[in-house]
Amino acid sequence: MQIEQFDTGLKTKTNVKDIILSPEQNLQNKNLIRKYLNQIISLGIKEIDKSLEEAFVSDVKVNCFYPLNEFTGLKNLKEKLWIPLLEAFPDLERREHIVLGGAFRDKILVGAYSMLSGYFKKSWLGIKPNFKMINLRCCEIHELKEDKIIESYILLDVLDFLRQCSDLKINPSRGPEGAWMPPINTDGVNFFEKDIEVSNSNLKQSLSMNRSLNFKPEKENISNDELKQRLLDHPQKEFWHDKMIWYGPCGIGTSRSLEGFIDMHQLPFRRSFTDRDYYKLGHYCEIGDGKFSLCAGWHSLEGVYGSNDWLGFNASKQKITMRVMDFYHHDQGKIRENWVPIDILHILKQIGVDVLEKIKI
Numbered sequence: 001m002q003i004e005q006f007d008t009g010l011k012t013k014t015n016v017k018d019i020i021l022s023p024e025q026n027l028q029n030k031n032l033i034r035k036y037l038n039q040i041i042s043l044g045i046k047e048i049d050k051s052l053e054e055a056f057v058s059d060v061k062v063n064c065f066y067p068l069n070e071f072t073g074l075k076n077l078k079e080k081l082w083i084p085l086l087e088a089f090p091d092l093e094r095r096e097h098i099v100l101g102g103a104f105r106d107k108i109l110v111g112a113y114s115m116l117s118g119y120f121k122k123s124w125l126g127i128k129p130n131f132k133m134i135n136l137r138c139c140e141i142h143e144l145k146e147d148k149i150i151e152s153y154i155l156l157d158v159l160d161f162l163r164q165c166s167d168l169k170i171n172p173s174r175g176p177e178g179a180w181m182p183p184i185n186t187d188g189v190n191f192f193e194k195d196i197e198v199s200n201s202n203l204k205q206s207l208s209m210n211r212s213l214n215f216k217p218e219k220e221n222i223s224n225d226e227l228k229q230r231l232l233d234h235p236q237k238e239f240w241h242d243k244m245i246w247y248g249p250c251g252i253g254t255s256r257s258l259e260g261f262i263d264m265h266q267l268p269f270r271r272s273f274t275d276r277d278y279y280k281l282g283h284y285c286e287i288g289d290g291k292f293s294l295c296a297g298w299h300s301l302e303g304v305y306g307s308n309d310w311l312g313f314n315a316s317k318q319k320i321t322m323r324v325m326d327f328y329h330h331d332q333g334k335i336r337e338n339w340v341p342i343d344i345l346h347i348l349k350q351i352g353v354d355v356l357e358k359i360k361i
Helices: 023-043 045-055 074-088 158-164 196-212 224-232 257-272 344-350 355-359
Strands: 056-064 070-072 093-104 107-119 133-145 148-156 240-247 283-289 292-304 319-331 334-339
Touching: 023 045, 023 093, 023 107, 023 133, 045 056, 045 074, 056 074, 070 074, 093 283, 093 292, 093 319, 107 283, 107 319, 133 158, 133 319, 148 319, 158 344, 158 355, 196 283, 196 292, 196 319, 196 334, 224 257, 240 257, 319 344, 344 355
Parallel strands: 056 148, 240 334
Antiparallel strands: 056 070, 093 107, 107 133, 133 148, 283 292, 292 319, 319 334
């Protein structure tokens, strides 16, 4: 089957002049974002105004996880996200696993996957503290202009936070839960790739895999066994490493190998969303950086929740959107690892399941 090479980027802009970054400029941008993000944590509440004012423009646009959602301005960024988080976890620290950067069309972008770890001492998002260490998966993408962040996308895995607090009131995940591993056999943070073609080639690979998902055998009237075989023989198989790992959010879990990915996530997802469109809006981020690439959409998908195969809740026939990022690690000519933050709470809210309301103090 021939994969259609359609444009997966945002459809809202035309006649955009592409920015071309040198590897040296890209490294500078990554180090600047690392400085900003680490400083917010290390200096804490006492210096929060200084940290935020140094990093962000005053009217920064922020796209956050549910229930914070979208807002603008430094005051909201401080009061909605950082003050509550730093008060709840007074010893919070940030551990970086992946930092990559690049330019997509007219945007300069830096993406990061890190772990925010701290002792949970004060309620957060209406959840009472358990007085234990919590590890918050944090995935974010920031747009830079003149050395300031003008727009941010931030996904914390709130469901995994609830799991660690023993307050996870959803159906069990198909895949195992737990901490995501850092990239295998490589440094995902301090690398510097001089060869732009390496970065471009790996981005091209992840985008081609993405486009292959438009082949939808689930639309045919076939059994699960036959659908699984069709997905194993699907064009996507050309892109995945034999020992691939797909790190999914809480509510889905992690899977290993293409077969595991199909069993734990892809087949039930396709059954639940036979009516879906991956790129109606398009990606706001498509960047490659050395052995890594990153694609993300807000929203990446529009679909109708048509069955209980995925997540296990009764079919509402409700149209939903998805907030998602895909961090890829390319190794031995294939996609070896894929870290996938998805705002599952946001999806559940759209189908009438408000997890936070069930367990608030």
